[in-house]
Amino acid sequence: MRFTTFTALAIVLASMAVAAPAPSAMRVKESVTMPSGWVRRGPVAAGTEIPLSIALKQRAFADLESEILAVSDPKSPRYGKFLSREQVSSYLTPSAESAAAVRRWLEEHSVKEDLSRRSFAGDWVRATVPVERASAMLGGAEFAEFLNERTGEVVVRALEYSVPESVFDHVDLVGPTTYFGKPLAHRAPSRIAEWLPVGYKPHADETVVHADNRLAVNVAAAVPPPACTTTNQTTLTCIRQLYGTIDYKVQKPNSQFIGISGFLEEYPNDKDFNQFLSTERPDALAANYKYRLTQIDGGGNNQSKPGVEANLDVQTVAAISFNIPSTYYSNGGRPPFNPDQATPTNTNEPYTTEFEYLLSQQTIPSVVSTSYGDDEQTVPRDYAVRVCGEIAGLAARGVSMVFSSGDNGVGSDGNCVSNDGKKTRKFLPAFPASCPYSITVGGTEAYAPEVAVSSKIGGFFAGGGFSEYFARPAYQDNAVKGYLKTLGKKHAGLFNPNGRAYPDIAAQASRYLIVVGGRYVRVGGTSASGPTIASIIALLNDARAAVGRPNLGWINPLLYYGQPEQVLTDITSGSSAGCDTDGFPAAKGWDPVTGFGTPNFKKLLAAATA
Structure with a gap:
């Protein structure tokens, strides 16, 4: 086709007819x-x-938006009847x-x-x-x-x-x-990586809760902390226990695959991957489980240059969703610019290269995890709208497009002004997190209860807020209006209350223990919570495939129109501080810090297969 x-x-x-008309006015x-x-x-x-x-x-993007809602709204008779490559193309x-x-x-x-x-x-x-x-x-x-x-x-x-x-x-x-920005990995800015000593390996005495944790654990809580949890570091085994996926066995491994976005010359390392599996998923190592790597627009695969972000993504996905296949998309499109040579400059099309590629394929991932983003205002509005349209096109084909919410809260302290020359003080939303068709993931830390990630342990505040480019979609109205009513006049004038609000959901984002360059390292940021949620969605897709159901696709209407409090753990403590303020506070129900909360897989599984 x-x-x-x-x-x-x-x-x-x-x-x-290619006529040669008089020059047109500019x-x-x-x-x-x-x-x-x-x-x-x-x-x-x-x-x-x-x-x-x-x-x-x-030609007809507005019509495509109607189609997306028709196949993604659980109340629609066309729910789950996703569009083909050719059908989406006909609208674009x-x-x-x-x-x-x-x-x-x-x-x-x-x-x-x-x-x-x-x-x-x-x-x-x-x-x-x-x-x-x-x-x-x-x-x-x-x-x-x-x-x-x-x-x-x-x-x-x-x-x-x-x-x-x-x-x-x-x-x-x-x-x-006019595009000066570039995607940045959403990792904790003050604690990108904490390298552990050469030769370190996780051992048995780190699988219990230590008494000297810097954040007290409520041992009397209704939900006890998972046995492997400490606030010093978060193993993927712990994540699987915390969210309830550890006992799940994949039933239809060949019914789908997970996509992972890679930019900025970030490459996953095969040796690091195997070393990680040896402690976190020995069953995957024994099965010779591998990720695939697809190079797009000159993307590389430099095994001598292991990327922290790339390793975090592929290792997190493997640990949670083995043995569902995964593909890492290594995107080029950013060759170096040498001002002394007449060679092409860096094109800086970080999202369109990958999303166009996916839209052109007959077989595409069921879920795509993207742990990158930038301040929304640094991305030209027209470009952001086009990228969001490509996200929408993939959503129409049944892909869950998962994006991290960012690691600067409502904006970096001391830097929260408009870039239009007026330097108006304001909160700074992130993109693509702000796209209405993104499934945007915030971050948490601690256990029993979980709280919004903060500088106390994680070293950062997870992103959250309201878009200035995209209007609030109708599916968010009830949840967001309720939060705004509770918020009152707090921070009035610093954000757009009518914009697309994010995040939608959250997961742990603090001190994930992974392997980089043969060494264990702790990495924090919503770069970790994004692939965690993507992997859990893939597990739910697997369970649905086993009972003859379609993939979940774009889950936002399901979240906002459903009863998320029955399948998610509401996070009511913490904030998305930033811009020299305390930011937005977490609250009961939806909030622009942790969305509707963190996953309870067993409840999600029951709902997804009912």
Whole structure:
């Protein structure tokens, strides 16, 4: 069908008369202020090639949104009847008029499209052009080299660009022109990794609760702490005990697979994986269980450079969901920029490369775990909307798109101002956590009871808040309005009460014990809670497959329209502090700290298979 779809689009384009009309007036498409921390280093060397991505207006995205709700709402008669690759593509394919307008624009500037990089639906077209030509295409856009003073990264960007009036209504954006951000792994900023001594291995006396825990455990609590738990570190065996998955046996291992997003040259390491399994899942090691690795757009697999984030993701998924297959998607699209050579600059399309790839595949994961994100305001609005649309397309196909909520609470202290030049004080929501079609996961720590993760043990506050780009979806109204009523005027003016609220659910996020470079290391952050929830969703999918049920897919309507208090443990203590405030407090029911709470697998299992 890919050939059919591609050929049909080509025939439409070829049949349009490519006239040479008088030059069209230009209209500003996007204008941004240089983000904090960046400085203009100088002009771009003549002949430097710029990789441009043009997002064509999608034909019927509003109709696709209706389809997503129809297959994801448990009250709908079409619940679980997910769309095919071709059905989703039919909604995303641009109109013949839009395709022809962009075709004429490219030909007017003698730009040849890279057909190998056209998206399956034809809604993204790409070309690499000299900077002089890119500037002419985009209304004299002033491309320059910009330096990140903190990281030393150099990118070629423009603060403003225009497109012809004849094209303006047919394209959503041209990237990466104004996009200075990049995805960051959601790991605790003050405690990225605590390396244990060389030769250390977990041993028996660490499987009991120590008396010197820094956070007191309520031994009289109705739910006792799991036997393996300490606040010093969290083993995956402990996680399996805590949430009740430890006795579950996978019944249909070949009915699905789990996808794991990998960016920024983060690679999982095979030797580390086996060493981890030797202590956490010896049954998986004995079965020679492996993750698969798929390279997208030049993604690598450097076994001499084990990534903390990559290892955390694949090891967490393996420990909880063995023996469901998993695939790590190693994404490229970020080649280094050498200002002394006329080579392509870093394209910085961290999400579209992977999500487009998945949308083009016939066989796709049942769940995708993404432990990356950035401040929403650093992502151009049009780009964020397009990425969220791709998340929606995958949700329509029955994929549970799981994202970590972030590790800066409502924003980093001392840095909570708008980047529009006005420097308005405000909370800073995260993206893609803020996309309405994301299943967004917050973080907890401690046991009996669990509380929202804090600086006391975890060394950070989990992200939570309200989007400034995306309106609150109807499915959230009752839960969020109830919380806002309780919140009252607290932090009024610092957040958008009408925005998509997140997270939706939570899991442990503090001091996971994993292996990196042959050494055991403690890692904290919602980078850990995200793959934990993704793995539990996969186990529920397995149980549903065993009784002839479809995958859960996008679970948000099920959560918000259902009775989450019956299958989740409500977290009512803690906050999402940040921006030099105490942030949003946890509360009974939904809150923008831990969502509806943490999973009780046995109750979820009963509900999912009833």
